[in-house]
Amino acid sequence: MKRAMVWLTTAMAALVTSVVTLLVTPSSAHAEMDRAVLIQLSASVLKIEVLRAQGGFSLGSGVVVAPERIVTNCHVTRDALKINVLRGDVRWLASAQQSDVDHDLCLLQVPGLRATAVPVGRANELAAGQPVVALGYTGGLGLQMSAGDVMALHRFDGGQVIQSSNWFSSGASGGGLFDEDLHLVGILTFRLRGGEAHYFAAPAEWVQAMLDRPAAKAYADVAPETSREPPYWQRPVSDQPAFLKAALYQQDGRWTDLESLTTDWLRRDATDPEPWYLLGMSLARQNRLPEARHALECAMATQPVSAAAQARLAAVDERLALVPLAMPCGALTARVTTSSESLREPFSNRSIEPASEPAPARTP
Numbered sequence: 001m002k003r004a005m006v007w008l009t010t011a012m013a014a015l016v017t018s019v020v021t022l023l024v025t026p027s028s029a030h031a032e033m034d035r036a037v038l039i040q041l042s043a044s045v046l047k048i049e050v051l052r053a054q055g056g057f058s059l060g061s062g063v064v065v066a067p068e069r070i071v072t073n074c075h076v077t078r079d080a081l082k083i084n085v086l087r088g089d090v091r092w093l094a095s096a097q098q099s100d101v102d103h104d105l106c107l108l109q110v111p112g113l114r115a116t117a118v119p120v121g122r123a124n125e126l127a128a129g130q131p132v133v134a135l136g137y138t139g140g141l142g143l144q145m146s147a148g149d150v151m152a153l154h155r156f157d158g159g160q161v162i163q164s165s166n167w168f169s170s171g172a173s174g175g176g177l178f179d180e181d182l183h184l185v186g187i188l189t190f191r192l193r194g195g196e197a198h199y200f201a202a203p204a205e206w207v208q209a210m211l212d213r214p215a216a217k218a219y220a221d222v223a224p225e226t227s228r229e230p231p232y233w234q235r236p237v238s239d240q241p242a243f244l245k246a247a248l249y250q251q252d253g254r255w256t257d258l259e260s261l262t263t264d265w266l267r268r269d270a271t272d273p274e275p276w277y278l279l280g281m282s283l284a285r286q287n288r289l290p291e292a293r294h295a296l297e298c299a300m301a302t303q304p305v306s307a308a309a310q311a312r313l314a315a316v317d318e319r320l321a322l323v324p325l326a327m328p329c330g331a332l333t334a335r336v337t338t339s340s341e342s343l344r345e346p347f348s349n350r351s352i353e354p355a356s357e358p359a360p361a362r363t364p
Contacts, residue, residue, distance in 0.1 A: 042143055044118045045135040045176050047086040048072050048108075052079040053224045059140035061175035062108065063184060064115040071207050072174030073189055074099055074106040075234070075354050078225040085110050096219040098210055103157070103202055104189055104231035107210045109219055118176065120211070121183025123160045123203035126150050129307055134166035134199075136175020136188050144172075148199075152308075154243035155272050156232070159203035161243070162186040166199055173354050177201040190233050190354050192247055200233070233352055244352070246278050258282040270329065273303035280309070284316055292316050298329035 048070075050058040060076030062085060070085055077083055078101075083094035085108065098107040126132075130150045138144045148166035162177060168188050177186035186201030210218070232241060237248065242265045249258040259282040265275040280295035293316045299309040 040116065041118065041178065041182055042135065042145075043087070044116050045143060046070060046115065047137045047140070047143075048076055048174060049084045049086055049091075050077050050080045051082040051084075053081050054079060059137065059171050060173045061136040061171065061188070063174070063176040063187065064113070064117045065107075065120055065184065065207060066117050066211055068110050068113045069117070069211070070094075070108045070110055070113065070115075071187060071210070072106055072108065073104050073187065073354070074101050074225065074231065075104055076173050077106050077108075077222075080222055080224060083108060083222050085113060087115065094222055097222055098213065098218040098220070099225065100206065100210055101225065101227055101229060102232060103206045104233070105187060105202055105206055105210060107207075107218075109215075118178075119181075119183045120204050120208050121179055121181070121185045123153070123162055123185045123201075123205060126153060126160070126162065126179065126185060128152060130179070132162075132164055132166060132177050132179055132185065134164070134168055134172070134175060134177050134188055134201075136168055136172030138168050138170065138172045138175075140171035144168075152274070154241070154274065155269070156241050156243065159205045161203060161241075162201040164199050164201065168199060190352060192251070192352055198247065234354075243274065246274075250278075250281075253285075255282045255285040259286070271302055273299045273306055273309070276302060276329070277306065277309050277312070280312060280316075284312065289316055289319060294329075301329065 044064045046062050046064065048058075048060040048062045050060070052058055058076050058079070060072055062070040062072035064070050077097060080097075083097070085092045085094060092110045092113050094108040094110050096109040098109075100106070128150050132148060132150055134146045134148065135143060146166040146168060148164050150162060150164050152163040153160040154163060162185065164177065164186075166177065166188075168175065168191070172188050173190075175188040176184050177188060179185045183204075184207070185204050187204075187207060188199070189202050190200050192198035192200075233244060237245060242261060245261055246258060249255075249261065258278060262275040262279040262282065265272070266279070269275075276295050276299035280292045280299060283289075283292035283295060293313065296309050296313040296316065300306055300313070303309070
């Protein structure tokens with residue numbers, strides 16, 4: 001059975017139009033999906049409708065991950081008085097939920113839910129460039145599907161947050177990101193404005209950790225979230241993970257701040273290829289090409305298959321013919337900016353937004 005990723009043929013699209021709207025242009029990198037498998041997967045990604053304490057509704061998506069269990073984002077359900085799970089004209093009432101507010105994941109208990117659970121995969125087995133497919137209720141209407149690729153994997157809190165090129169917007173929060181074997185590898189969560197490949201999904205490992213908790217201790221009645229602590233991506237910029245700060249610095253062209261950030265980042269974890277790559281980018285933007293080249297070589301030493309580092313290294317080499325610096329990677333960080341005093345916060349979280357927004361108030 002072929003399980004690689006490309007858009008469906010016209011005949012397939014006609015067969016599943018009432019279930020899935022296809023959004024992304026065909027790519028030779030994505031092979032034809034098996035239609036029976038797609039239909040089965042579509043039946044496991046459902047709409048979430050939340051009656052909010054302050055009035056009106058929030059709409060999102062959810063993925064069935066175990067019998068009578070469906071995972072979504074907590075920013076969809078945090079103000080909930082009541083949560084319904086919908087498939088077509090059929091709806092089920094969630095009786096309880098387990099919340100991991102820090103990671104923005106809520107696991108709903110839905111008695112009588114008739115839907116097949118998807119296999120939960122592992123985000124840490126993904127690689128940049130790997131095809132993935134996203135399913136969610138973008139716009140809050142029909143289920144929509146978007147094909148794309150893994151753009152980057154960001155180490156954070158025991159997992160790897162997935163950045164992909166799969167387009168999604170309002171209503172898709174809590175939808176699923178699936179690999180070529182149609183295993184759930186991530187939960188669609190938020191996006192950055194101003195870029196075509198700034199779509200982020202929570203790793204499946206965080207979902208599996210919730211499933212592994214004893215049910216008697218994990219679940220509580222559905223009610224508005226009492227803790228007002230936001231998830232990691234909605235916190236003030238100063239409290240966000242390094243990879244999100246780096247994305248904002250790149251958008252604003254703040255290359256010296258990116259240099260300072262990544263240098264401090266490398267002091268905490270020199271085995272992570274991401275800060276080496278970003279350090280090389282920031283140095284190249286400042287026309288410090290010998291140091292940039294060395295940082296990119298260090299990125300490739302920690303992740304030899306990094307196509308992004310290889311491409312940027314080739315671009316640096318085109319600009320400058322040089323003899324590689326003869327120093328270990330650790331010595332490079334001593335040569336570049338080591339102070340983080342220049343890290344300012346003139347911007348807010350304006351560039352980061354959830355994949356779901358509250359719907360206008362209406363009568364149930």
